[in-house]
Amino acid sequence: MNLSRRAFLAGATLLLARARADTPPGRTRLILLGTAGGPTPKARRAAPSQAIVVGNRIYLVDCGDGVARQLVLAGLPIQQLRKVLITHQHSDHNAGYGPLFLLSWGAALSRPVDVYGPPPLIEMTRHLLEAYDYDITLRMKDEERPPLAPLIRPHEITRAGEVFNDDGVRVTAALNEHPPIQYSFAYRFDTPDRSIVISGDTRAAKSVIALAKGADVLVHEALYREYFERPDAPQPPAVVRHILASHTDVADVARVAAEAGVKTLVLSHFVPTEGADAPTDEQWLAKAREHFEGEIILGQDLLEIR
Ligand SMILES: [Zn+2]
Ligand SMILES: [Zn+2]
Numbered sequence: 347m348n349l350s351r352r353a354f355l356a357g358a359t360l361l362l363a364r365a366r367a368d369t370p371p372g373r374t375r376l377i378l379l380g381t382a383g384g385p386t387p388k389a390r391r392a393a394p395s396q397a398i399v400v401g402n403r404i405y406l407v408d409c410g411d412g413v414a415r416q417l418v419l420a421g422l423p424i425q426q427l428r429k430v431l432i433t434h435q436h437s438d439h440n441a442g443y444g445p446l447f448l449l450s451w452g453a454a455l456s457r458p459v460d461v462y463g464p465p466p467l468i469e470m471t472r473h474l475l476e477a478y479d480y481d482i483t484l485r486m487k488d489e490e491r492p493p494l495a496p497l498i499r500p501h502e503i504t505r506a507g508e509v510f511n512d513d514g515v516r517v518t519a520a521l522n523e524h525p526p527i528q529y530s531f532a533y534r535f536d537t538p539d540r541s542i543v544i545s546g547d548t549r550a551a552k553s554v555i556a557l558a559k560g561a562d563v564l565v566h567e568a569l570y571r572e573y574f575e576r577p578d579a580p581q582p583p584a585v586v587r588h589i590l591a592s593h594t595d596v597a598d599v600a601r602v603a604a605e606a607g608v609k610t611l612v613l614s615h616f617v618p619t620e621g622a623d624a625p626t627d628e629q630w631l632a633k634a635r636e637h638f639e640g641e642i643i644l645g646q647d648l649l650e651i652r
Contacts, residue, residue, distance in 0.1 A: 374540040375399040376563060379416035380408075381645040383547075383567060383593075383615035385438045392416050392647050393438050394615050396544055396565060400515050400537050403428040406446075407533055407544045413442035414449045420648050424450040425457075431509070431517065432463030433546030434530035435470070444474035447498050448481070452491045461500045462509050462517075464529030471500045504529050506553070514538050520557035522548030524592045532557050543608070547615065549591065550598040558606035563651055566602060567615035569593035570625045570633075580621070593617055596630055600637035611638055614645035 377399070380392030387393075393410020397420060404426045406413070417424055427450070432440055440463075447455070461467065475482070475495050485491045503509060509517040516536045524530035524547045532554045535542045543558040545566040558564045573579070574586045581589070594602065596613065603611040613634060618624045627644050634642050643651060 374537040376651040377420050378645050378649050380410040381614045382619040383617040388619045402426050406430045408439045409443040411441040414446045424454045430461040448478050451494045458497050465502045467500045467502050520553040523551040524548050550594045555606045561608045563610045564608040565612040566599045568596040568599050568613040569617045571595040596633045600634040603638045610641040612643045
C-alpha cells in the first residue's frame with residue numbers, strides 16, 4: 347500500500363472513530379458509505395450508498411459497487427441489515443446489489459431483507475441469483491448453508507408515497523427527475539428523532555423540495571456545471587448532454603435546500619468526482635454557500651453526519 351493510500355485510510359478511520367465517540371446513544375445515525383458520482387470506478391471515493399441506522403437496524407439507500415466492503419469499513423454488522431432501498435437502476439447505484447447479498451450470505455446474513463426499488467428489481471434479483479447459482483449450490487452442499495433466495499425480498503415501486511412504516515421508521519418516496527429514467531426516486535426517512543432525505547440522482551426538482559420540507563438533513567447529488575460546459579469537456583457530447591439534463595448544479599442544490607428549509611445540506615455524488623482539473627472542495631462549497639445559509643457538509647466516504 348502506498349503512503350497516500352495509507353494516509354487516506356488512516357484519515358477515514360479517524361473520522362469514523364470521532365463520529366462514533368460523538369454520537370449520542372440511541373440517536374438515528376447517517377453514514378455516507380460512498381460519495382462518487384457516475385459509473386466509472388474512482389480512486390478516492392466509493393460508489394453511491396448511504397446507511398441509516400436506527401437502534402440496531404441498518405437501512406441502506408443504494409448499492410454502489412463495493413457496498414458490502416464499505417459496510418465493513420464503517421463497522422456496521424451486516425447481520426443487522428433490515429431493508430435496502432434503490433433510488434434508480436443506474437449501475438453506479440445498483441452494481442453492488444447482487445454482491446451485497448452473495449457476499450453477506452451464510453452465517454452473517456440469516457434473516458430476510460426487504461429490498462425496495464424501481465423495476466426491473468424483481469427480474470434483476472432473479473437473474474443475479476441465476477448467475478451466482480454455481481457458488482450458491484456448491485456452498486449449500488459443501489458448507490451446509492441455507493438457500494440465499496429466501497433472504498432477499500424484492501418489492502418494486504413505481505409511484506410516490508409511503509414505502510413502509512414500521513419499527514418507528516417511516517420511509518416516503520418522491521419521483522425525482524432523472525431523464526430518461528421514468529422511475530427514479532428520492533427517499534425520506536422519518537425516525538423518532540431525525541428526518542433525513544436522500545435525493546437520488548435528479549435535476550433540481552419540485553418533488554424533492556416538497557419531500558425535503560423541514561428535514562434535518564438533505565443528502566443531495568451535486569454537479570459542477572461549468573466543468574462540462576467547456577468546449578474541451580472531457581466526455582463525449584452525448585454524455586455531457588445527459589449529465590447536464592439529469593443532474594443538479596451545486597448552486598441549484600443549495601437553492602433546493604434553502605427552499606425546502608432543511609437544517610443541514612450534505613453534498614454527495616460529485617460529478618465530476620475527481621481528475622486533475624476537477625473542482626476543489628473550496629469551489630464546491632463556495633458555489634453552494636452563495637444560496638444556502640444553513641450548515642453545508644462536503645460528503646466523504648465513511649463520514650458520519652451528526
Ligand atoms: Zn448516479
Ligand atoms: Zn443516475
